[in-house]
Amino acid sequence: MMALLEVTNISHTFGGLQALADFNVTLNDGDLVGLIGPNGAGKTTVFNLISGVYRPDQGRIVFAGQDITLWPSYRRMAAGMSRTFQNIRLFKDMSVLDNVRLGAFAHYTYSFWQIVGRTASFHLQERRLTQEALAMLARFGLAGSAQAPARNLSYGEQRRLEIARALISRPKLLLLDEPAAGMNQAETLELVALLRDLHREFALTIMLIEHHMGVVLDLCQRVQVLDFGSTIFAGNPQEAQQHPQVLEAYLGKEENGEHGHAIAEP
Amino acid sequence: MSCPVAIALQYLLNALQLGSVYALIALGYSMVYGILTMINFAHGDIFMVGAYLAMWATLFLLGLPLNLPIIFIFLGSLLFTMTLTAALGVSIERLAYRPLRQAPKVSAVITALGVGLFLENFTLATIGPEPRQVPAIIPVQQYSWGGVAFTNVQLLILVVSLILMVLLDTLVRRTLTGMAMRAISYNRVIVPLMGVSVDRIISLTFAIGSAIAGAGGLLYGLAYPVLDPYMGIRIGWWAFIAAVVGGIGNIRGAVLGGYVLGTVEIFTPVLLASSTYRDSVAFSMLLILLIFKPTGLLGRPTVEKV
Amino acid sequence: MKKSNQASERGRLGGWYWTLGSLALLALAWLLPASGIMNLYLQQVLMYVGINIILTLSLNLVNGYMGEFSVGHAGFMAVGAYVAAILTVAVFPRAWGPVVFPLALIMGGLAAALAGLVVAFPSFRTRGDYLAIVTLAFNMIVKSILENINAVGGPRGYMGMSKLSNLVWVVFWVLVTLLVLRNVIYSNLGRGIIAIREDELAANLVSVNTPRLKIYAFCLSAFFAGVAGGLYAHLLQFINPRSFSILKSTDMLVMVYLGGIGSLAGSILGASLYTILMELLRPLELWRWVVGPLLLVLLMIFRPTGIMGLKEVRWLQPTASEETGWGKVARRS
Numbered sequence: 001m002m003a004l005l006e007v008t009n010i011s012h013t014f015g016g017l018q019a020l021a022d023f024n025v026t027l028n029d030g031d032l033v034g035l036i037g038p039n040g041a042g043k044t045t046v047f048n049l050i051s052g053v054y055r056p057d058q059g060r061i062v063f064a065g066q067d068i069t070l071w072p073s074y075r076r077m078a079a080g081m082s083r084t085f086q087n088i089r090l091f092k093d094m095s096v097l098d099n100v101r102l103g104a105f106a107h108y109t110y111s112f113w114q115i116v117g118r119t120a121s122f123h124l125q126e127r128r129l130t131q132e133a134l135a136m137l138a139r140f141g142l143a144g145s146a147q148a149p150a151r152n153l154s155y156g157e158q159r160r161l162e163i164a165r166a167l168i169s170r171p172k173l174l175l176l177d178e179p180a181a182g183m184n185q186a187e188t189l190e191l192v193a194l195l196r197d198l199h200r201e202f203a204l205t206i207m208l209i210e211h212h213m214g215v216v217l218d219l220c221q222r223v224q225v226l227d228f229g230s231t232i233f234a235g236n237p238q239e240a241q242q243h244p245q246v247l248e249a250y251l252g253k254e255e256n257g258e259h260g261h262a263i264a265e266p
Numbered sequence: 267m268s269c270p271v272a273i274a275l276q277y278l279l280n281a282l283q284l285g286s287v288y289a290l291i292a293l294g295y296s297m298v299y300g301i302l303t304m305i306n307f308a309h310g311d312i313f314m315v316g317a318y319l320a321m322w323a324t325l326f327l328l329g330l331p332l333n334l335p336i337i338f339i340f341l342g343s344l345l346f347t348m349t350l351t352a353a354l355g356v357s358i359e360r361l362a363y364r365p366l367r368q369a370p371k372v373s374a375v376i377t378a379l380g381v382g383l384f385l386e387n388f389t390l391a392t393i394g395p396e397p398r399q400v401p402a403i404i405p406v407q408q409y410s411w412g413g414v415a416f417t418n419v420q421l422l423i424l425v426v427s428l429i430l431m432v433l434l435d436t437l438v439r440r441t442l443t444g445m446a447m448r449a450i451s452y453n454r455v456i457v458p459l460m461g462v463s464v465d466r467i468i469s470l471t472f473a474i475g476s477a478i479a480g481a482g483g484l485l486y487g488l489a490y491p492v493l494d495p496y497m498g499i500r501i502g503w504w505a506f507i508a509a510v511v512g513g514i515g516n517i518r519g520a521v522l523g524g525y526v527l528g529t530v531e532i533f534t535p536v537l538l539a540s541s542t543y544r545d546s547v548a549f550s551m552l553l554i555l556l557i558f559k560p561t562g563l564l565g566r567p568t569v570e571k572v
Numbered sequence: 573m574k575k576s577n578q579a580s581e582r583g584r585l586g587g588w589y590w591t592l593g594s595l596a597l598l599a600l601a602w603l604l605p606a607s608g609i610m611n612l613y614l615q616q617v618l619m620y621v622g623i624n625i626i627l628t629l630s631l632n633l634v635n636g637y638m639g640e641f642s643v644g645h646a647g648f649m650a651v652g653a654y655v656a657a658i659l660t661v662a663v664f665p666r667a668w669g670p671v672v673f674p675l676a677l678i679m680g681g682l683a684a685a686l687a688g689l690v691v692a693f694p695s696f697r698t699r700g701d702y703l704a705i706v707t708l709a710f711n712m713i714v715k716s717i718l719e720n721i722n723a724v725g726g727p728r729g730y731m732g733m734s735k736l737s738n739l740v741w742v743v744f745w746v747l748v749t750l751l752v753l754r755n756v757i758y759s760n761l762g763r764g765i766i767a768i769r770e771d772e773l774a775a776n777l778v779s780v781n782t783p784r785l786k787i788y789a790f791c792l793s794a795f796f797a798g799v800a801g802g803l804y805a806h807l808l809q810f811i812n813p814r815s816f817s818i819l820k821s822t823d824m825l826v827m828v829y830l831g832g833i834g835s836l837a838g839s840i841l842g843a844s845l846y847t848i849l850m851e852l853l854r855p856l857e858l859w860r861w862v863v864g865p866l867l868l869v870l871l872m873i874f875r876p877t878g879i880m881g882l883k884e885v886r887w888l889q890p891t892a893s894e895e896t897g898w899g900k901v902a903r904r905s
Contacts, residue, residue, distance in 0.1 A: 051777055077779035089777075091770035093882060094763070101760070102767050106779040108760040112788065115759045116752050118890075122759070129760075165778060305701045365873045371700050372641050373876045376825055379643065380868035383822055387861040395858075499818070503712065510705070545716040549709040556706055557694050 002065060004029050004205050005173055010049055010059030012042075019045045020229045023059070025207075027173065032199055032206045034216040034237065037226035038249055043209045044086055046226070047175050050207075051083045052076045064172060078106035082166035083175035086209070088158050092151040096142055096161060099150050100133040103165035133168055140164045140194075156187050163194075167202060176208045180215050192218050213241075225249065272413030277532050283420050283489060285528020286427035290482035291505030292512065292520035292527075293434060294355075294475030300451040300515035301471050304371070307378040308358060310502010311385035312351055312476045316483025317493050318389065320347040321400045328401060339403050344426075347484050348477035355476025356469050364465075382498070389495040400491035423485045430478055431521055437474070438517055447471060451515065500545070504531065507552045513562030522563065589887075594747050601743040615739055617851055619807055622742035623800045624843040626749045628827040629836065630796035633753060635825075636833030637762070638789045639769025640695060641704045644711030645797055645824045648684040650816035651714060652798025653805040654724060656680030660806065661732045673736040677745070677802040684798025685791040687714070692790035696783050711821055718813040729812025737807040745803060749796045750888075754836060756792065758890045765789050766834070819861075826868045832880030836888045841879060 005027040012020045020042040027033060035043050048054045050061060052073035061069045068076050077083075082103070091099050107129060114122045137143045140160045145153060153161060159179060166174060179195070180188045192215055199206055199219075210216050216223060217237050225233040225240055227249040233240050240246050291313050298306045323343040327334060334342075362381050366374045407418045438444035446462045447470075458464050486501065487493060508527040512519025527548065534544040555562065604610040610618075627649065634642045659676040660669055687710075694706045719727045756762050764785045767775035776782055805811045823846070831842020846864075853860045871878065 053773065053777070072783075073776040074779050074781045077777060078781075083777055085774070089771050089774035091767050091774065093770060094766060098763050098766075102763055102775070102780065103778050105760060105764055106781075110760070112761070115761055116755050118755055126759075169779060303701075305705070362869050362873070366876075369872075369876055372635070372639070373872045375641065375701050375704050376643075376829065377869050377872040379818075379822060379825070380865045380872065383819065383865035384862060384869065387858075387865060391858040391862055503708075506705075543716075543720060546713055546720070549713045549716070552709050553690075553694065553706060553713075556698055556702055 003027060003062075004031075004064060005050070005207075006060075006062040007046075007050065008060045008062075010056040010061065012045055012049055012054055012056055018229050020049070020226075023049075023226075023229075023231060025224060025234075027205050027207060029172075029205055030199075030203065031222070032220050033208070034220035034223040035207060035209045035226065036211075036213075036216060036223055036240075037232075040228075041226040041249075042229040043226055044177060045229075047083060047177055047207075047209065050076075051081065051175060074106070077169070077171075080169075080172040081175070082169055082171035082173070084159075084162045084166055084177055084179060086177040086181065088155075088162055090150040090158055090161060090165075093149055095147050096137065096150055096153065097130070097133055097146040099161060100136055100165050100168050101129060103168035104129050104133070105169075107169060136164045136168050155182055159183070159191075163198075167198065170202065172205060174204050174206045176206060176210075178209050178211060180210060180212050188212060188215060191215075195219060269413055275412075275414045277536060278529075279414060279416055279420065281529040281532040282525065283423050283528070284531055285525035286423055287482050287486045287489070287501070287524075288505045288508045288527045289521045289524025290427050290430060290485070291479050291502065292508040292524045293431070293517065294479045295506050295509040296512070296514055296517060296520040297447075297471050297475045299509070300517075301447055301468060302363070302367075302374075303451075303515075304363070304374045305378060305506070305514075306363075306475075307375065307502075308382035308385060309475070309479060310505065311382045311498040312355055312358075313479040313483045313486075313502060313505075314493075314495065314498030315354060315385060315389065316347050316351045316476075316480030317400075317487045317497065318393075318398070318483075319350050319480065320344075320484035320487055321398060321493060323347060324401055324403050328403070336404055340422075343403070344481060344484055347480040351480030351483070352473040352477040355472040355479075359469060359472040364468075382502075386495050386498065393495070395495065397492045397494040400487040400493060402488075402491065404488070419488050423489055426481070426485060430481055434474065434478065435517060443467070443470060504548060507548055510552060510562055511555060513564035516562070516564045519562055519564035590751070597743055597747065598740060601739040605739055616807075617848070619737060619739060619742045619803075620851075621844050621847045622739075622746045623803050623807070624824075624827060624847045625746050625840050626796050626800040626803070627824050628831065628839040628843040629749050629753055630793045630800070631824050632828050632831075632833065632835070632839045633756075633765070633793045634789055635828055636835065636838075637757060637769060638765045638786070640786075640789075641700075642691065642707040642790070642793070643704050643825060644691070644707035644709070644714075644818070644821050645793075646816040646818070646820035647707075647711035647714040648687055648794040648797035649801035649804065649820070650718060650811075650813070651687045651794075652677075652680035652684040652801030653811050653816070654680075654718065654730065654801075655683040655798070656802030657730055657733050657805040657811060658724065660734070660736065661730075666734065669734045669736055673741070673806065677741075677799050680802035681795040681798035684801065685795040687798075688791040688794030689787065691794075692787045695786050695790065708818065708821075711816075711818055715813045715817055718816075725812070727813060729810060729815075731810040733806050733809045735806065735809055737803045742803055745796075745799055749799075750836060750840075752792075753796075754888060754890065756788075757836075761785065761788060769834075822868070823864060826864050826871075829868065829871050829876070829878050832878030832883070834882045835878070835880040835884055837885040838878055838880030838883075 003026045007023060007025045009022050009024060010020065011022055023046060035046060037043055049056050052071060056069065060067060063076065064080060066079065068079065091102065108125055110122045110125050134143060134146060137146055140163065142157060142161060142164065150158065150161060163179065180191055183191060195206070196219060198204060208220065220237055222235065223237045223240050224231055225246050232245045232249060233243050291309065294309045295306060298304060298309070320343050323346040324339060327339045327342050358381055362377050363374060366377055404419055404422065409416055438447060446457065446467045449457045449462065450464055450467055454464065504527050505524065508523035509520045510523070511526050512521070512523030530548055530551065531544055534547045605615050627645065631642065631645045634640055656676040656679065659679055660672055664672045691707050691710050695703050698706060718724065724730045764775065764780040767780055768782055768785060772782060827842040827846045828839065830846055831840070832838025850860065853863060
């Protein structure tokens with residue numbers, strides 16, 4: 001079977017600093033993979049390379065059978081990929097509904113002249129995609145704020161809106177960058193349940209960056225651990241917790257032991 | 267004069283003279299950009315105000331019944347002009363730019379355009395649209411060396427601008443103030459934590475940049491003694507292009523860019539046999555540069571954080 | 573949910589109101605001058621207001637909605653003005669003037685839109701103040717080129733146009749601009765353009781084809797600026813490169829930021845207020861030109877989004893049924 005995403009030996013440097021070295025990952029349809037590692041290990045860089053924010057210095061990215069290494073972001077997203085951001089990036093002055101509708105940007109096919117003339121085809125598509133967007137908002141408990149500007153939402157709601165925006169395009173691959181960041185215990189549990197449902201319901205392949213080990217252990221079938229831009233472990237999450245190099249990355253180099261606690265947490 | 271090398275040298279000398287003025291103005295654009303990442307579109311008009319101030323200072327000093335020595339008149343006008351343009355630069359920053367420091371970039375740039383236009387139109391309204399003739403402080407003397415003709419005024423312009431540039435470069439590289447300037451341009455959040463007053467350093471940057479533009483105004487008046495209120499637009503733009511060519515935010519780049527633009531201006535009419543196309547040439551150069559190497563010849567690229 | 577939709581629905585005008593309102597305005601634009609109720613001076617001022625509304629609306633698309641800053645809008649206006657003028661004066665027989673005029677305006681607009689590409693392409697890679705420089709440079713290059721073409725009079729300017737612009741044509745083009753821009757803004761295309769303003773990187777990462785949208789926005793904006801230029805040329809019957817300098821561009825910026833960025837109503841308001849203010853200040857002579865820049869600076873400091881900033885009056889928004897077809901569904905069920 002052909003893999004959905006095949007990343008081969010990608011590397012990236014920032015002004016001489018090696019942020020990521022020879023990174024490899026293969027995701028098959030339906031995988032739910034965690035990407036973990038201490039701060040500054042290069043996790044977000046992986047997402048940025050896969051989603052096309054940066055071009056890798058070397059290596060190849062193949063998505064759904066196509067070499068997308070040199071594609072611009074919007075083309076990758078249109079091909080069936082979506083992502084969220086570590087620090088939420090919504091279109092803050094636009095309405096919640098518009099944010100979600102923008103997630104489906106590539107799915108609108110009416111032409112410029114159909115826009116100017118407001119033709120039947122224009123109305124048909126607008127109606128269809130608006131209803132889909134409203135349904136998605138309802139799914140995330142945000143239907144009541146559809147007309148409110150996104151900046152008025154609470155932090156947890158903004159995180160959910162970002163995921164809704166990512167899902168409206170029915171992506172094959174979803175990249176989630178710390179979806180539970182800043183959430184309390186209850187919200188986190190709710191999110192884990194939601195992600196599990198979405199994974200099944202939308203037949204998603206998910207790659208997830210997360211600091212809450214609980215979330216990773218609960219959700220992920222596999223994890224990949226990064227430290228200083230290199231993969232130090234790839235395998236199942238339980239084994240990762242015992243792996244000496246992983247423990248060293250979290251405990252050995254960070255004296256405060258904060259991450260050590262995080263990783264021991266069930 | 268018939269020797270082609272001598273002709274080329276002659277043009278080069280003219281290019282150096284004009285390039286010096288561009289370099290002096292480009293320095294101000296570059297310094298302000300370095301520290302605020304903002305293009306001070308009013309800078310060219312500070313240069314224009316400087317040229318007028320220098321003219322009035324010279325007229326005043328020449329009019330005094332003291333028969334002052336030429337060197338005194340020159341230095342007196344220079345000091346007067348630089349002080350007042352520095353004050354003008356600092357006031358503009360205080361009144362117009364400082365309230366906008368936290369505002370979106372758009373606001374700052376549009377304000378700068380507005381301030382520039384204000385200076386032009388205010389000058390126009392107060393002294394009228396007629397071009398003014400600058401009095402000659404220094405009796406022009408022609409020299410010739412190996413077929414290349416030059417004047418004492420040209421030499422003076424070259425020497426004075428060179429002195430100012432070396433002084434500025436030393437200030438930025440060798441002094442504590444210069445270090446603070448470079449630190450702010452590198453990271454504006456950390457610097458106040460180290461006990462440096464950002465406001466004071468920014469004011470100082472505007473003062474120095476504007477003073478140098480004022481000096482440029484005086485020197486320009488010596489070489490091209492006709493002034494009008496809109497002269498700052500063209501000269502300012504050429505100087506700005508110079509700053510971009512050199513890599514905006516980079517002091518030595520600005521000087522390099524100034525001389526490049528001086529060369530472009532002098533040699534374009536020679537090569538294209540028409541002088542009216544030089545603006546198109548300069549601006550096309552700018553466009554091409556911005557598309558292919560937006561950081562200029564000596565600038566560093568920046569990366570957006572995600 | 574339904575409640576909030578209906579609430580935001582109140583005051584919005586459907587297609588019929590637009591059609592009737594437009595026809596009424598056009599009728600007035602013909603009747604008032606024809607019946608002699610409106611004198612020539614007032615007509616002239618109103619035509620300037622209309623031309624400035626077109627310019628402000630079109631500039632607002634790029635500066636207000638897309639959040640890029642174009643500060644060389646007069647360059648596009650110049651292209652439109654010269655192309656339209658050359659068409660009516662030199663290409664077609666003068667007698668055909670009134671018939672050829674709309675075509676000339678459209679050709680002028682298209683030429684300006686083509687010039688818009690010159691600015692759109694650099695905007696893929698440069699943003700913010702660097703793009704401001706690109707657009708200003710464009711403005712200066714257009715002016716410099718026009719000054720160098722002797723066939724169109726060089727720095728002396730171009731004349732010989734008949735006075736083909738009249739209030740009806742101006743009002744017609746104001747309505748066309750308003751309607752087209754409104755339809756674009758309240759569509760997927762418009763949402764993408766606004767997303768570029770909000771967060772260009774995030775826009776790219778939700779599949780918004782930002783380069784294509786920039787081309788649309790710049791070309792559309794330039795097109796209407798070109799049409800405004802054509803109207804201006806056939807109102808004044810004389811154009812020269814200096815009329816399209818940075819000063820003109822700055823006037824447009826003042827109108828956009830006075831009325832309000834990202835607002836159609838704001839553009840209409842800003843253009844009308846500023847044009848009338850400048851008309852009233854005529855007795856100040858040279859000092860009049862100090863007002864605009866000063867106003868711009870004060871606006872930026874005290875109210876950078878302008879009077880209407882990012883808000884829209886309801887009657888300029890499409891009704892929900894027009895935007896999405898909800899209304900129709902709701903009524904049926």
